[in-house]
Amino acid sequence: MGAALSIAATYRPIKRSYLMHWSWRIVNDGVDPAKVPAVSGIDIEWEHPTVSASVSAAKEMVRALSISRLRTKPALRSLHNLGLAVDMSISWRGAVSLTDAMGKVVQIKSGPRTGMNRQLIEVGATYGVRKYRGSGRDVPHWSNSGL
Numbered sequence: 515m516g517a518a519l520s521i522a523a524t525y526r527p528i529k530r531s532y533l534m535h536w537s538w539r540i541v542n543d544g545v546d547p548a549k550v551p552a553v554s555g556i557d558i559e560w561e562h563p564t565v566s567a568s569v570s571a572a573k574e575m576v577r578a579l580s581i582s583r584l585r586t587k588p589a590l591r592s593l594h595n596l597g598l599a600v601d602m603s604i605s606w607r608g609a610v611s612l613t614d615a616m617g618k619v620v621q622i623k624s625g626p627r628t629g630m631n632r633q634l635i636e637v638g639a640t641y642g643v644r645k646y647r648g649s650g651r652d653v654p655h656w657s658n659s660g661l
């Protein structure tokens with residue numbers, strides 16, 4: 515039996531990272547919308563007539579960018595900007611068999627049955643796809659370096 519895989523993000527333009535980062539921080543870090551640094555080439559008004567209007571507009575953006583469930587702020591710059599990272603949600607039932615880059619079949623019976631599984635992380639590394647190992651927690655994130 516195979517695993518279910520859903521890829522949420524691969525390449526991410528720097529402009530999108532900017533929108534993700536600041537909308538998330540207005541909603542979750544209480545950043546003042548008036549203090550978000552402007553970036554040339556990105557035409558956005560963070561500040562609305564009232565603070566609550568600004569926060570609800572940021573909430574809408576967070577929802578539209580599918581980052582409502584994220585518990586750490588999205589990075590302003592990341593390997594996504596270079597096309598070297600992927601965010602995936604992975605799950606399976608029972609045991610799953612995978613072939614690593616050396617051709618060895620690995621049967622995964624241990625938990626958790628997610629992208630955080632130790633054996634799965636080892637199989638990924640044989641292909642040069644490394645689980646996130648930076649600060650904080652980024653469950654769906656994999657990249658060429660683990661950052």
Ligand SMILES: [Zn+2]
Nearest residue numbers: 599600601655
């Ligand atoms: Zn990511």
